[in-house]
Structure formats: C-alpha cells, structure tokens
Amino acid sequence: MTRGSPLSGVSASGGPGCHGRIDRPLSTRDLADPTMPPAVLVVAHHDAPPAVVREVCAGAEEQGVPTALLDPPRDGRLGPFAARESRLEVGVGIAADGAVTVHHALVPDAILALDAGAPAADLRVLGADAARIVAGLPLRSLRR
Amino acid sequence: MSLVIGVDIGNSTTEACIAEVTQGEVGRLASSLTATTGVKGTPENTTGAVTAVRRALEVSGRPADALATVLLNEATPVISGLAMETITETIITESTMIGHNPDTPGGEGLGVGTTVALDGLDEVEPGTTVVVVVGKGADFDDVAHLLNRAFERGVDVVAGVMHGDDAVLVVNRLQRRIPVVDEVSAVEKVPLDMLAAVEVAAPGRTIRTLSDSYGLASTFDLDAEQTRKVSPVARALSGNRSAVVVRTPAGDVTDRRIPVGTLHLSGSGRTLDVGVDGGADAIMEAIGRVAPLSDVHGEAGTHVGGMLANVRDTMTDVTGQPASEIRIRDVLAVDTMVPATVRGGLAGEVHQENAVALAAMVRTSRSRMQAVADALATELGCETIIGGVEGEVAVRGALTTPGTSVPIAIIDMGGGSTDAALLDRDGAVSAVHVAGAGELVTKLIDSELGLEDREAAESVKRHPLAKVESFFHIRHEDGTVQFFTEPLPPHVFAKVVTVTPEGLAAVPVKGSLESVRRVRREAKRRVFVVNALRALAQVAPQGSLRLLGSVVLLGGSALDFEIPGMVADALAPYGVVCGIGNVHGTEGPRNAVAAGLVDVHAGTAAGPAPEKVQRQAAS
Numbered sequence: 085m086t087r088g089s090p091l092s093g094v095s096a097s098g099g100p101g102c103h104g105r106i107d108r109p110l111s112t113r114d115l116a117d118p119t120m121p122p123a124v125l126v127v128a129h130h131d132a133p134p135a136v137v138r139e140v141c142a143g144a145e146e147q148g149v150p151t152a153l154l155d156p157p158r159d160g161r162l163g164p165f166a167a168r169e170s171r172l173e174v175g176v177g178i179a180a181d182g183a184v185t186v187h188h189a190l191v192p193d194a195i196l197a198l199d200a201g202a203p204a205a206d207l208r209v210l211g212a213d214a215a216r217i218v219a220g221l222p223l224r225s226l227r228r
Numbered sequence: 229m230s231l232v233i234g235v236d237i238g239n240s241t242t243e244a245c246i247a248e249v250t251q252g253e254v255g256r257l258a259s260s261l262t263a264t265t266g267v268k269g270t271p272e273n274t275t276g277a278v279t280a281v282r283r284a285l286e287v288s289g290r291p292a293d294a295l296a297t298v299l300l301n302e303a304t305p306v307i308s309g310l311a312m313e314t315i316t317e318t319i320i321t322e323s324t325m326i327g328h329n330p331d332t333p334g335g336e337g338l339g340v341g342t343t344v345a346l347d348g349l350d351e352v353e354p355g356t357t358v359v360v361v362v363g364k365g366a367d368f369d370d371v372a373h374l375l376n377r378a379f380e381r382g383v384d385v386v387a388g389v390m391h392g393d394d395a396v397l398v399v400n401r402l403q404r405r406i407p408v409v410d411e412v413s414a415v416e417k418v419p420l421d422m423l424a425a426v427e428v429a430a431p432g433r434t435i436r437t438l439s440d441s442y443g444l445a446s447t448f449d450l451d452a453e454q455t456r457k458v459s460p461v462a463r464a465l466s467g468n469r470s471a472v473v474v475r476t477p478a479g480d481v482t483d484r485r486i487p488v489g490t491l492h493l494s495g496s497g498r499t500l501d502v503g504v505d506g507g508a509d510a511i512m513e514a515i516g517r518v519a520p521l522s523d524v525h526g527e528a529g530t531h532v533g534g535m536l537a538n539v540r541d542t543m544t545d546v547t548g549q550p551a552s553e554i555r556i557r558d559v560l561a562v563d564t565m566v567p568a569t570v571r572g573g574l575a576g577e578v579h580q581e582n583a584v585a586l587a588a589m590v591r592t593s594r595s596r597m598q599a600v601a602d603a604l605a606t607e608l609g610c611e612t613i614i615g616g617v618e619g620e621v622a623v624r625g626a627l628t629t630p631g632t633s634v635p636i637a638i639i640d641m642g643g644g645s646t647d648a649a650l651l652d653r654d655g656a657v658s659a660v661h662v663a664g665a666g667e668l669v670t671k672l673i674d675s676e677l678g679l680e681d682r683e684a685a686e687s688v689k690r691h692p693l694a695k696v697e698s699f700f701h702i703r704h705e706d707g708t709v710q711f712f713t714e715p716l717p718p719h720v721f722a723k724v725v726t727v728t729p730e731g732l733a734a735v736p737v738k739g740s741l742e743s744v745r746r747v748r749r750e751a752k753r754r755v756f757v758v759n760a761l762r763a764l765a766q767v768a769p770q771g772s773l774r775l776l777g778s779v780v781l782l783g784g785s786a787l788d789f790e791i792p793g794m795v796a797d798a799l800a801p802y803g804v805v806c807g808i809g810n811v812h813g814t815e816g817p818r819n820a821v822a823a824g825l826v827d828v829h830a831g832t833a834a835g836p837a838p839e840k841v842q843r844q845a846a847s
Contacts, residue, residue, distance in 0.1 A: 100400040142368065146332050146396045191699050191715040208393075217721065220697065222734075226719040 099138070101145025103152040120171055123152040124214045127166040128178035130156070136182045139204050143211020149218050151176075151211075163187040163194055172218045176211070186214045196225050230296035233281055234825030236618070237273045237303050237600070240264055240643040240666075241784065244280035245815075245822035246288050249830045256812065256826070257288035259819050267546045269305040269595045274603040281608060298604055299615040299825040304595045306661055307543050308644035310671050311535035312564070313488040314583045315505040318464065320572035322419065324479030325461050326389070326412055326472040328575040333428045333470040334395030334408035338437050339387025340425045340447055343418060343474065349374055354382030359424045362390040362398075363415055372401030379403050387426030389472055391415040409470045414574040423448060424474040431469075438473050439466040448475050464579070488584075489527030491559070493518050504532055508584055511561035523555040524588065532586055543590050558645075560587045560664035560762075562754050567678040578678070585672060587755075589645050589663035616828050618821055619649035619659030625824030626780040627651065627834040628812045631805075634835060636778045637767060638809070638820070639760050639795065641785035643667050646756065648763035650776070651835055660766045664755050666785055672751035677737050677744060687733055688748055691726040692789060695741045702732070705745055749790065756791050757798045764799075773802040780809040786817035 103121045124144050128137050137153070144151045149172075157165050163185035166175025173189035181200035184207065188195055195217060198210055206225070213223045229250040236243045242264045248255040260283035266272020277300075285292055341357035346366060352358055360378075362371055371390075375398070378385050388398065388408035395410035407428035412418070425447045427435045437443035441462045445455040460481045465471045488504045491511060495518035502514040515521055526533030536556060544551045566583040569576060597614050605612040615621075626638045640647040643666045649659040666689070674685035694702040699715040704727065716732065724741045725732040737744055761773070769775040779799060781792050786808050796806040809817040811824075827833040 099397070101397070142394070142397055145400065146394055148332065148396060188699055188715075193715075195718045195721075220722050222722045223718055 099141055099145060101148075101150060102141050103150055105153045105155075121150060121152055122171045123150040124172060124218060125154045125166040125170040125175045126151050126178065127154045127156050127162045127169075127175060129162065129180040131180040132178040133182045135204070136178055136184065136207055139207035140176055140178065140184060140211035140214070143208040143213070144215035145211075146208075147212050147215035147219060147221075149215035161185075164192075174214055174217050176214050184210055186210060186217070188217060196223065231290060231294050232297045232299065232826055232829055233284055233295060234299045234615075234822040234829070235277050235280055235604075236301050236621075236819070236821035236825065237264055237268055237277060238642060238783075238821075239268050239306060239645065242273070242276040242280045243819050243822045244277075244284040245819050245826055246284040246290070247826045247830075249826070252831050254826055254830045254832055256823065257290070258284050259815065259822065260284040260287060261818065267305050267307060267542070269303045269597055269600075270546050271596060271599045271603060273303075273600050274607065277600065277604055278607050281604075292608070295608065295610045297829070298601075298608060298610060298612040299829050300597060300601055300604070300612060301616060301618040301621055301821050301825060302595060302597055302614055303618055304591060305543065305546050306589060306591050306645050307539055307546065308587055308589045308663055308665075308667070309535045309539035309542075310585065310587050310668055311531045312566070312583055312585045312671065312675060313486075313504050313531050314566055314568060314581050315486055315488055315507070316582045317484050317486055317568065318570045318579045318581070319482050319484060320480075320570055320574075321482075322474075322476040322479035322572075324474055324476055324481060325465065326409060326418075326574045326577070327465040327468050328409075328411070328573075328577045329469050330393065330395065330409065330411040330575075332393065332396050333410060334388070334397075334399035335405045336428045336430050337405075337407050338425060338427045338447070339407050340423070341384070341386045343389075343420045343422050343424045345420055346371065346374060348420075349378050349383065349385075352378070352383045355384065357384045357386055359387045359389065359426055360385050361415060361418050361420065362388060362392075364391045366390075366392065368392075368394040368397040369401065371398050376401075376403050387424075389415060389418055389424075389426060407470070409472050412472075412575045414576075417574055418472075419474055419476055422474050422476055424472060426470075426472050428470040434467055434469055435465065435471050438462070438471045439468065444473065447473075489530030489533055491532065492525040492527075493521065494523045495519060495521040504530070504584055504586075507582070508561040508563040511559070511584070511586075515559060515561075521557055521559070523557075524559055535586065536588055539588050539590050543592060547592050547596070549592060554590055554592065556588050556590050558589045558661070558663040560662065560668070560755070560759065561585070562587075562664070562668070562672065562758075564672055564676055566675050583675065585668065585675075587644075587664035587668045589661060591661055613829070615825050617657075617659075619647070620651075620657040621824035621828060622782060622821045623649045623651040623657055624827065624833045624835050625811050625820030625822075626782060626809050628823070628827070629780055629807075629810045630813045631807075632778045632780060635769070635776060636780060636835075637764060637776050638780050638782050639763060640783040641665055641756055641760075641781065641791065642783050646759040646763055647783075648760075648767050650767040650769075652769065655835060658767045660763050662759050662763045662766075664759050669751045669755050672755070673748055676747045676751070677735075677739070679736060681736065684733075684736060687726045687728060688735055688744065689751075690788070691728045691733075693735070693741050693745055693748075694725050694727050694732070696720045696723050696725055696732065702727075705741060749794070752788075752791055753794055756785065757794050760795045761798060773799065773804060776802070776804050779804050779806040780817075781807065782809045782817045782820050784818075 162177025167187035167189040185194040186196040265276035390410040395408035441459040526536040723734040
C-alpha cells in the first residue's frame with residue numbers, strides 16, 4: 085500500500101480480499117480521491133457481530149471483487165451511505181443486531197436484505213451478490 | 229337483411245366473424261377469438277363455439293335473438309402427439325473425473341499428486357506430493373491454516389478439490405498458489421490414495437493438458453494402449469475451465485448409445501423398420517422411402533411407442549373408431565440436444581446428449597360436426613349450418629388478402645399440425661396436414677435449454693429476448709438499448725429476459741442471450757420452415773414449389789415475430805411471393821375460415837368458380 089493511502093492495512097475481519105478499514109476522517113474524504121480503492125464498501129455498526137462482517141466480505145472475495153470497511157456515519161441508514169460512498173456504487177450495511185442490506189447508489193430501495201440471525205451460508209451468498217452486482221452477474225439469493 | 233355468424237373451430241382457437249348479409253352484400257361487424265374446448269370436431273367444441281358467438285354479439289352490440297344463422301366449418305379431428313428419446317448417455321465409472329465449471333475456481337495451473345483427505349494431511353510424510361480433498365462444512369480459514377502447516381512441514385500440496393464454494397478464499401490465504409477446483413458436491417466419492425491431476429486455467433481460458441489425450445498420457449505416464457482408453461476422458465473435458473482426473477484401476481468414461489426401439493413404417497405397399505437411435509435424418513429418410521405413409525407403429529415400452537399408442541387411443545376416444553382402423557399418417561422427427569446429468573459424475577456435471585423428438589399426427593374422415601351443430605342450434609336457438617370444408621374455406625378467405633391471386637396456397641401454422649392447401653385456377657382445392665407445429669417448438673426449446681418449465685419455454689418462443697445490463701437499462705437481442713427511469717427489479721438483474729407485454733420475465737438459464745436465441749430460432753426453423761416446405765411440396769402442382777403463385781401464412785404462428793420472415797426467406801429461392809395473410813384487408817392472419825364461411829354463405833366467396841357448397845340444415 086502506497087504512502088498517503090487512506091487505508092490502514094489488512095483488517096483482521098476483512099481478510100486478504102479486503103482493502104481494510106478506511107480511516108481517513110469523513111471531512112477529508114473525497115470520492116474523486118484516486119487513492120480511494122474501487123471496492124464494495126461495507127459499513128458495519130460498531131456492535132455488529134464480527135462473524136457477519138466476515139461472511140459478507142468472504143462472499144465478495146470469492147467472487148474476486150475487493151471490499152473495504154468504512155466507519156458508520158453519525159446518523160442515517162448504513163446501506164445507502166455505503167453505496168453512495170463506494171466508487172463501484174455498491175455498499176453493504178450491517179446493523180448492530182447483524183441485519184444486512186445491500187444497496188446500489190442509484191436505486192432507492194435495498195437490492196437485497198437479510199434479517200438478524202441469518203445463517204452463515206446466506207450471508208456468504210449475500211456478500212457474493214453484492215460483488216455480482218458490480219460484476220453484472222445474476223444474483224444468487226434470488227435464484228428460483 | 230340477416231345477421232350471420234361464421235364460426236371456425238380450430239385445433240387451439242375458435243374464431244367467429246359476425247356480419248350482416250343483404251342480397252349478396254356482406255357487412256362485417258365484429259370478430260372474436262376464444263380457446264377451443266375439447267378436440268376439434270367433437271361435441272365438446274360447443275362450449276367454446278357458444279363463447280365465441282356470444283363475444284362477437286357483444287362486440288357488435290346486437291342482441292342474441294337477432295341472430296339468424298350460425299355457420300360452422302366441416303372440421304375433422306386432428307390429433308398430434310410428441311415424444312422425445314435421449315439416444316446417448318455419458319457414464320463415468322469409478323469416479324475417474326470431475327469436469328465441471330465452478331464459477332470461481334481458485335489459483336491456476338496443473339497439480340499432480342496422490343489424493344489425501346484434509347484430516348489425513350498431518351500423517352503425510354514430508355516430501356510427498358499430494359492433492360488435498362476437502363469435505364463438506366470445512367471453513368476456509370481452517371483449511372488454509374492446515375494447508376499452510378503442511379507446507380511448513382515440507383509436504384508438497386500441489387492442488388485441491390473442495391466441496392464448498394470457497395476455492396478463491398482458500399487460495400488467497402495460502403503461502404503458495406495452487407489450483408483448486410470447488411463446488412464438487414459428491415467430493416466424498418473422490419477415491420483417496422490414487423494419483424490425481426487438477427488443472428485450473430486462467431480466467432477466460434480453457435484447460436489444455438487434461439483435455440488432451442497426450443497431455444493425459446504425459447501426466448499419468450501412459451503407454452499407447454492406455455492412452456487410447458483415456459481419450460474419451462480428454463474429449464469429455466475439453467472446453468472446461470477446470471477439471472480433475474483421478475487414475476483408478478478400471479476408471480473409464482463411456483459415451484453410450486441407448487437403444488430406444490424401432491419405428492415400424494408402412495406405406496406404398498411395403499414396410500420398413502427404422503431404429504429411433506439412428507437419429508432424425510435416418511427416420512425422415514426412411515419415411516421418404518415409403519411415402520405416402522399409411523401407418524406407423526412404435527415398439528412397445530419405449531417413449532415413442534407409448535406416444536403413438538396414445539395418439540391412437542385419443543382418436544379412438546374422440547371418434548369411436550376402433551384403434552385398429554386409426555392410421556398415423558405423418559411423423560416429423562427432429563434431432564435435438566438435451567442437457568443430461570452425467571451418470572457417475574461428482575459435481576452434478578451436465579453433458580449435452582443427443583435426442584430425437586418426434587411429432588405424429590392422425591386424422592380421420594369421421595367428423596362429429598353435426599353433433600356440434602345440433603348442440604349449438606339448441607343453445608342459441610337459431611339455424612346452424614355446416615357450410616364448407618375448412619381447407620377450401622380458408623384458402624378462399626386468404627384470397628381476400630390484398631395483393632394475392634390464384635393459384636394461391638395457404639400454410640396454417642397451428643399448435644399441433646401444420647396445414648397447407650392450394651386453390652388452383654380451376655377452383656379445385658387440395659389440402660394436406662403434416663405433423664409438428666407450435667407445441668413441438670415449445671418442447672424443443674424447453675428441453676434444449678433444460679428449462680423443465682413449459683411456460684418459460686412458451687415465453688421464450690413468443691417474445692424477443694433482452695439482457696438486463698444494469699438496474700436502469702436493457703439491451704435487446706438486436707443490440708438496441710432501452711433505458712428505464714424506474715429501477716428494474718433485482719430478480720431480473722443481469723439476466724437474459726423475455727420482453728413480454730406484461731414486462732420482463734427472467735429466463736432461468738445460465739447461458740448467454742445468444743445461445744438462447746440460437747435455440748429458439750433453430751427450433752422454429754426445424755419445425756415451421758421444414759414443415760412449410762414439406763407441406764407445400766405435397767400440394768404444389770407436380771410437387772414443384774416454383775409453380776406456386778402466392779403463399780399466404782395463416783394461424784396463430786403467422787402472428788409470431790419471426791416465423792413468417794423465416795418461412796418467406798426459405799421460399800424466396802423458389803420465386804414464391806409469401807406473406808402474412810390479411811383477410812379482407814383488415815383481419816390479419818386470423819379469421820380466414822370464419823370470414824370465408826360468411827362469404828360462401830352470401831355467395832361472395834373470392835376465387836374462380838366456387839364449387840357448390842353442400843348445406844345441411846341442423847334445426
């Protein structure tokens with residue numbers, strides 16, 4: 085990682101497919117900043133279960149699309165915020181109870197959502213689907 | 229002045245045309261369309277006919293008691309049947325190979341070693357070259373940890389085979405990149421302690437070593453005789469992005485031809501047996517040799533035999549004729565490919581197998597139209613007349629299409645059969661029915677795409693395709709892009725869809741738009757184009773298509789977005805003018821018979837010297 089990157093190295097929960105946590109303060113972050121990685125942004129509440137974050141990131145990593153973790157905003161919904169901030173226009177919000185939504189920056193409603201306590205396999209597929217939106221592949225969660 | 233309604237009972241639809249007739253002047257008021265109830269030419273048709281009449285009355289705004297005469301066509305039952313036999317199968321013995329394309333295999337390259345289970349990795353001697361086999365439920369972090377520990381002990385793990393979908397995750401966490409094939413659903417069947425090779429190609433490429441006979445020979449150190457034996461393995465793997473081959477003592481891959489019985493054809497004073505597994509060309513060639521076909525029997529206990537018996541039984545039920553008197557007069561055989569699960573496969577591998585689809589048709593001269601006429605007369609309380617044979621009426625109805633002239637031929641492309649009729653300059657009409665039409669097209673699309681969903685297949689047949697490229701735009705099959713202001717639903721995202729009047733419907737296939745389109749067009753070509761030429765050749769003067777003047781396309785399939793163009797293209801080399809019927813310049817390809825019945829009744833039927841039409845009063 086180059087000097088001046090807003091990335092703080094590999095996060096323990098993100099794995100090698102994850103750019104890690106973006107820790108530059110919100111005020112100085114700029115979408116035009118070339119050091120902002122193209123990634124599916126994952127915005128998790130501070131109390132979100134680490135296992136949920138892990139499965140979501142793993143799902144995207146298996147699809148070969150990088151993820152990055154972003155601190156939650158002071159207020160507002162996590163998923164739409166993540167999607168808006170992502171250079172790939174796709175973001176995942178993980179609530180304190182482990183409920184997950186996948187958003188696209190241009191689509192008001194959540195593309196996909198899972199309630200708290202969803203099985204790990206479903207979370208993995210959801211993460212994969214966030215990546216598949218970027219890749220332009222059909223979503224697996226909605227497969228008949 | 230009298231209010232007259234012509235009712236055409238077809239194989240799948242019943243059409244009505246209501247008109248006011250005043251001294252040879254026909255004033256058409258309205259037409260209607262409904263589904264035919266029961267088999268054409270049987271008393272069950274009455275319900276549909278009544279519906280069609282009531283609807284036409286409603287549209288024209290006339291009271292039911294104003295109706296003077298109902299005209300019916302002389303319709304003879306045509307019953308068709310469809311069957312499909314898969315004639316090849318691929319069998320893998322002793323779990324010799326895995327040839328499937330997981331979406332995301334891990335690493336790349338070729339790894340050759342002895343298969344060992346993940347649990348057994350700790351007991352492997354350092355310096356040994358192994359291929360690790362990972363069972364169900366293993367977590368990617370644990371797998372990576374165990375593999376890295378094995379590397380550190382000096383065990384040469386060169387490749388992996390996994391149950392779950394996490395090859396990329398595991399490989400990303402390894403000290404060394406090794407090829408890993410994942411999503412192997414029956415991984416527990418991979419034989420352990422055997423020499424195995426795993427190959428994963430780079431993205432966008434296909435494997436080169438395991439899909440090549442000499443590549444396998446070099447990998448497994450085979451002699452010439454052994455190489456000959458494994459060459460089917462190589463062929464079965466070609467085109468894959470990843471593969472696993474395990475060398476077992478008697479492992480083999482075979483391509484077997486399945487004996488599926490014979491067809492017993494009789495015609496022109498002789499009989500001929502042809503094996504269904506010979507394929508469509510052999511069957512059609514045999515049918516040509518005994519033409520005109522007088523009857524066909526299938527071997528009992530086969531799909532085809534069952535289908536032919538079923539067609540015969542249905543006709544017996546419909547007409548009351550004994551089965552022994554019912555003759556199958558036409559058969560259309562079409563070669564097709566069916567995706568089938570490979571027997572002995574470990575990852576649910578699917579192989580395209582050859583199959584033959586057969587459509588058969590039986591027709592009888594014994595019609596029960598009089599019973600329909602009687603029932604209609606009672607129901608509607610008015611005179612009901614059986615006024616004209618359908619081929620004759622249809623061709624005269626078609627002749628009201630602007631720009632047509634005699635000799636004129638029609639092709640009525642229906643659901644079960646394709647019908648052709650010719651009206652020559654002397655006013656004589658000849659007609660023929662051949663097996664195979666819309667239903668067969670649907671069946672071919674269904675099986676070739678592996679949909680197992682008749683409605684989805686029907687949708688693919690009827691509507692153009694598009695690919696959803698983002699949440700806001702689709703690309704139609706001709707390349708044009710259409711934008712939407714509201715986001716498209718996630719379940720169609722990135723899917724191949726059919727563009728229907730009700731919106732976009734996802735086609736449940738993995739393949740590309742181009743492959744779905746090819747299947748759809750080929751199915752239509754092999755049924756409708758082949759049948760149009762086959763049927764026209766039977767009615768054309770001296771069997772020569774060049775002597776036909778105009779060919780008018782009628783029936784539901786004439787409304788299809790591409791079939792008329794395909795048939796017209798096929799007829800163009802014969803100098804034939806071919807187009808979609810437009811009855812009376814307003815009705816389109818529908819209603820030729822219904823409108824024709826009214827014209828015949830009023831004495832205004834188009835064409836040379838209309839033959840005296842028999843009229844039978846029903847009430």
